[in-house]
Every structure is written in structure tokens, then in C-alpha cells.
Amino acid sequence: MLKGKRIRLIPLEKKHIDLFLKWFNDPEITQYLTMYKPMTRDMEEKWFDALKHKEDAIHFSIQIIEELESDKIIGNCAIHNIECRNRACTCGITIGEKNYQNKGYGTEVMELLVEYCFYILNLNRIELSVYEFNSRAFKTYQKVGFVEEGRKRQARYRKGKYHDEIIMAILREDWEKKVKE
């Protein structure tokens, strides 16, 4: 378990699959994610069961420390594609409970995830991608210290238009500079 000021990150649990189904079948959420097909319980359970064999990924659910007695989770986050040789990974986050968005939790989760990657996993580079119309996520990642490295032009189709996919990353040296400031 990873503990921050207001949130903590716990392992994914099968009992929360109903929430995953709610979030990942909601177009308001999935418009920002790679997944777009309707998700059935069977698909979600297969995905969950396959996670234990995936050595290059670590998944967490997000809990609010002040609301622990309710056993509620508000979203998920994950580290993917962990590369031992390059000491690099990618990451992702979803605050699926919409009334918990825009309250600073996403920023805190990403900061905790970055600390974990650099100081527990001893990684050196964390990469993510964000669609250009997702200004809130872009802003969140910038606040944490991710910088734009490039764009995959017109890589994503949404509502009749193509949009750029922005590649962002943070290096351990960037993070160390930031925490000293």
C-alpha cells in the first residue's frame, strides 16, 4: 500500500469489478482512454485474472484516507511496460468517480506514483500519453512535472475529428530538481 496525504493506493481487488465496469463503460470517461469498446463482466474478469501473470505492470486502486470506513475506491492507476534495462515505464490514471475529479486527488496520485517509480522501483523515466482535448489531464501532468516531448499528429479520432496524442515524460533528475525547489 502507498500512503499520501489525502489518498492511498491499494492493490486492485476483484470485489470492485462492478465499479470498473461502470467507469470503463462510461463514454465521458473512455473518451480520454484507449479503450472504447463496451466492456462485459466476462471481459473484465478475464482481464483481472490475467493481471497476476503480468510481470511488467503494477495496478492500484485509489482510496480517500478520510473515507476509509466506507471501503470506497474512486479510481485506478497503473504502471505499465516496466523495462529493467532502460529503467523506464509508462503510466495511467482514471478517477472514475466523477464527483471526486477536480479536487486535486489526481495530482496527488500521480505524485505518489512518480515517487514509487523513482525511489521504490528505481526507475529513471516515466512516460504517458494524453489526447490534446484532455486539457485537465495535460494540466495535471504538467503540475506533477511531466513535460511534453512530442506529438503523434491526428492519432486519435473523436466526434468526427482527428486529434493529436501528446507524449509526455518525467525523468528522475526532473523530479529531484522539482522537489528541491
Ligand SMILES: CC(C)(COP(=O)(O)OP(=O)(O)OC[C@H]1O[C@@H](n2cnc3c(N)ncnc32)[C@H](O)[C@@H]1OP(=O)(O)O)[C@@H](O)C(=O)NCCC(=O)NCCS
Ligand atoms: C485527468 C484526471 C486524472 C485528473 O485528476 P483530477 O483529480 O481531476 O485533477 P486535479 O484536481 O488534481 O488537477 C486538475 C487541474 O486541471 C485544471 N483543469 C480542470 N479542468 C480543466 C480544463 N478543462 N482545462 C484546463 N485545466 C483544467 C484544474 O484547475 C487543476 O489545476 P489547478 O490545480 O492548477 O487548479 C481525472 O480528472 C480523470 O481521471 N479524468 C478522466 C479520465 C482521464 O482523463 N484520465 C487520464 C487519461 S490521459
